[in-house]
Amino acid sequence: MEAYKNVYSNGEVIVTYEPSRCIHAEACAKGLSSVFKTSVIPWIDLDGASSKKIIAQVKKCPSGALSCTKVKSRSFVKDIVI
Numbered sequence: 663m664e665a666y667k668n669v670y671s672n673g674e675v676i677v678t679y680e681p682s683r684c685i686h687a688e689a690c691a692k693g694l695s696s697v698f699k700t701s702v703i704p705w706i707d708l709d710g711a712s713s714k715k716i717i718a719q720v721k722k723c724p725s726g727a728l729s730c731t732k733v734k735s736r737s738f739v740k741d742i743v744i
């Protein structure tokens with residue numbers, strides 16, 4: 663059975679969040695609060711920082727709940743982002 667994931671994109675990167683893997687250490691919110699928010703829905707706002715900063719922060723997620731991929735084709739993003 664595939665785990666539920668939330669998918670976000672700013673057109674340059676695609677960030678996925680898998681709630682079942684999150685250990686709520688809040689490393690993301692403490693490290694880049696303009697993107698990863700603890701009290702606002704949607705809690706990931708990819709307009710809050712550059713793609714470079716977002717990628718760097720996602721790499722620090724201790725559980726692997728966050729992951730990201732660089733966008734190669736904008737039409738691909740259009741298909742998956744709701």
Ligand code: SF4
Nearest residue numbers: 684685687688690723
């Ligand atoms: S850094 Fe990863 S494990 Fe920690 S709160 Fe964010 S998503 Fe969850």
